[in-house]
Amino acid sequence: MSECRLLKLLACNGYITDSQMEVIEGSREREGRHVTELLLSQGCLTHDKLEEFFSSMGIPIYDSIIQGIKTEAVASFPGEYASRYHAFPFAKEGNRLFIAMADPLDYEAIDNMEFSTKHVISAFYAKPEDVQLLINKHYGNNAAGVDVSEDDLPVRLLDSLIRTARLYNASDIHIEPNEEDVRVRFRIDGRLQEHQRSPSHLLPFLISRLKIMGGMDISEKRLPQDGHFKLNGQNGKIDFRLSTIPTIHGEKAVIRLIYDKEEFHSLDRLGFLPEDINKVRGLLLSPNGAILVTGPAGSGKTTTLSCFIRELNRNDINIVTVEDPVENIIPGVNQISINEKANLNFAGILPYILRQDPDVIMIGEIRDEKTARIAIRSAITGHLVLSTLHTSDTIGAIVRLSDMGIEKYLIADAIKGIVSQRLAGKICDNCKEEARLTPQEAGRLGLPQDAVVYHGRGCPQCYHTGYKGRIMLYEILALGPELKELLDEKSSRKEFMECLRRAGSGTLMDNGVKNLLAGNTTVAEIYKNLIY
Numbered sequence: 001m002s003e004c005r006l007l008k009l010l011a012c013n014g015y016i017t018d019s020q021m022e023v024i025e026g027s028r029e030r031e032g033r034h035v036t037e038l039l040l041s042q043g044c045l046t047h048d049k050l051e052e053f054f055s056s057m058g059i060p061i062y063d064s065i066i067q068g069i070k071t072e073a074v075a076s077f078p079g080e081y082a083s084r085y086h087a088f089p090f091a092k093e094g095n096r097l098f099i100a101m102a103d104p105l106d107y108e109a110i111d112n113m114e115f116s117t118k119h120v121i122s123a124f125y126a127k128p129e130d131v132q133l134l135i136n137k138h139y140g141n142n143a144a145g146v147d148v149s150e151d152d153l154p155v156r157l158l159d160s161l162i163r164t165a166r167l168y169n170a171s172d173i174h175i176e177p178n179e180e181d182v183r184v185r186f187r188i189d190g191r192l193q194e195h196q197r198s199p200s201h202l203l204p205f206l207i208s209r210l211k212i213m214g215g216m217d218i219s220e221k222r223l224p225q226d227g228h229f230k231l232n233g234q235n236g237k238i239d240f241r242l243s244t245i246p247t248i249h250g251e252k253a254v255i256r257l258i259y260d261k262e263e264f265h266s267l268d269r270l271g272f273l274p275e276d277i278n279k280v281r282g283l284l285l286s287p288n289g290a291i292l293v294t295g296p297a298g299s300g301k302t303t304t305l306s307c308f309i310r311e312l313n314r315n316d317i318n319i320v321t322v323e324d325p326v327e328n329i330i331p332g333v334n335q336i337s338i339n340e341k342a343n344l345n346f347a348g349i350l351p352y353i354l355r356q357d358p359d360v361i362m363i364g365e366i367r368d369e370k371t372a373r374i375a376i377r378s379a380i381t382g383h384l385v386l387s388t389l390h391t392s393d394t395i396g397a398i399v400r401l402s403d404m405g406i407e408k409y410l411i412a413d414a415i416k417g418i419v420s421q422r423l424a425g426k427i428c429d430n431c432k433e434e435a436r437l438t439p440q441e442a443g444r445l446g447l448p449q450d451a452v453v454y455h456g457r458g459c460p461q462c463y464h465t466g467y468k469g470r471i472m473l474y475e476i477l478a479l480g481p482e483l484k485e486l487l488d489e490k491s492s493r494k495e496f497m498e499c500l501r502r503a504g505s506g507t508l509m510d511n512g513v514k515n516l517l518a519g520n521t522t523v524a525e526i527y528k529n530l531i532y
Contacts, residue, residue, distance in 0.1 A: 164186075
């Protein structure tokens with residue numbers, strides 16, 4: 001078999017030992033996995049070494065940036081073959097198909113593909129995980145090699161979308177009707193990316209299936225609806241929040257995926273610098289007062305608050321939260337979910353929470369004057385209050401509370417600290433390279449034009465975006481005596497910013513520039529998030 005041929009060639013050329021060859025061969029027979037996948041997972045070879053070997057054998061390496069993907073090639077190659085031979089077609093020229101394979105020395109598979117497709121096959125080497133990602137993305141369940149009835153197709157399509165979204169670590173799935181088809185997009189690391197297009201006649205079946213899963217009314221198509229469901233994932237349960245709205249071409253659906261990631265359970269892993277973690281922990285040690293987290297929608301405020309709650313969660317502390325909705329279930333914490341239909345809102349529930357002998361109260365969001373007054377009063381009367389506001393920075397939170405009618409002296413007395421944050425794209429480590437600042441960028445950021453900055457050129461690991469994951473940009477405002485004095489004197493924003501820098505905290509822009517020079521993010525992300 002070709003896989004034995006590959007192992008023998010690797011051993012003959014000194015890439016693996018005879019004992020490693022025997023171990024891999026045994027694993028292949030037991031597990032049925034591809035040889036290249038086993039070689040990588042067991043540490044026998046690296047991707048670079050495999051590429052070096054295949055290059056020495058005269059086999060080209062597939063690079064999606066250079067070769068790209070042609071839709072006519074995908075259309076000429078059945079998904080069943082892609083799954084069976086772990087192969088993906090990326091280009092077509094006349095009667096020749098160019099195929100990316102995890103094992104381009106699998107001559108038996110190549111012969112079978114040529115016989116079945118009636119095309120000449122030119123095989124390229126590609127990383128096993130890249131091949132699988134491409135198969136999942138472009139074929140979905142059509143790669144299963146089974147007949148799919150018209151009734152089963154929506155169910156299988158939706159299952160495929162959810163599975164692929166989880167594979168890509170997407171935060172949202174958008175199912176959008178158009179005049180001619182249904183567009184499906186994933187939001188990955190804050191960016192919407194088109195995944196596929198499906199026939200428009202499938203839309204009603206997809207939406208009905210979603211509504212059933214989310215406990216929604218399938219007969220109601222004229223009004224917006226919300227729902228939710230849970231599925232088991234490899235790393236625990238994933239919560240799915242559903243939203244549908246009527247459009248001129250049919251109902252549009254958005255599915256939000258809420259992952260319970262261990263990496264976000266710890267304050268140390270949120271992205272604060274060591275000195276700032278100590279500052280935040282100092283604020284959380286306050287027996288009373290209010291700590292606010294601000295930022296636009298989708299900036300990670302809920303995740304930060306959840307970390308604060310986990311930091312405070314002890315047997316001798318009574319913590320009560322009121323959220324809309326509860327996204328992260330924390331053992332030992334009394335969590336309440338808002339229900340507007342039952343008239344259970346933030347302002348309405350807070351007086352009752354105060355009768356529950358709380359030490360810490362977490363309010364999902366301060367939206368109006370009534371909620372703000374109860375929160376400030378609770379902070380002054382011996383409770384530690386945590387909440388969020390939709391403002392652009394820390395100073396904006398003070399202005400927003402004042403605009404709601406809260407007196408400045410109450411704000412100065414109640415607020416212990418404010419954290420303002422953004423989520424910026426993190427440069428992909430696999431394709432990071434140096435970039436140059438333009439004179440305009442250097443001047444706007446206050447940097448010399450020869451400052452070393454970075455960007456990602458794009459690669460399969462980051463889906464050609466140049467970004468992989470996100471980092472937190474932030475500023476911390478701890479209300480000390482000097483800041484409270486400025487508050488009483490109704491000082492300007494500029495005076496507050498100067499006071500922040502004197503206190504060693506720095507602004508959002510200062511933190512953004514630090515991350516830019518450290519090679520964590522790009523100029524484009526700084527402009528997108530911090531320059532208005």
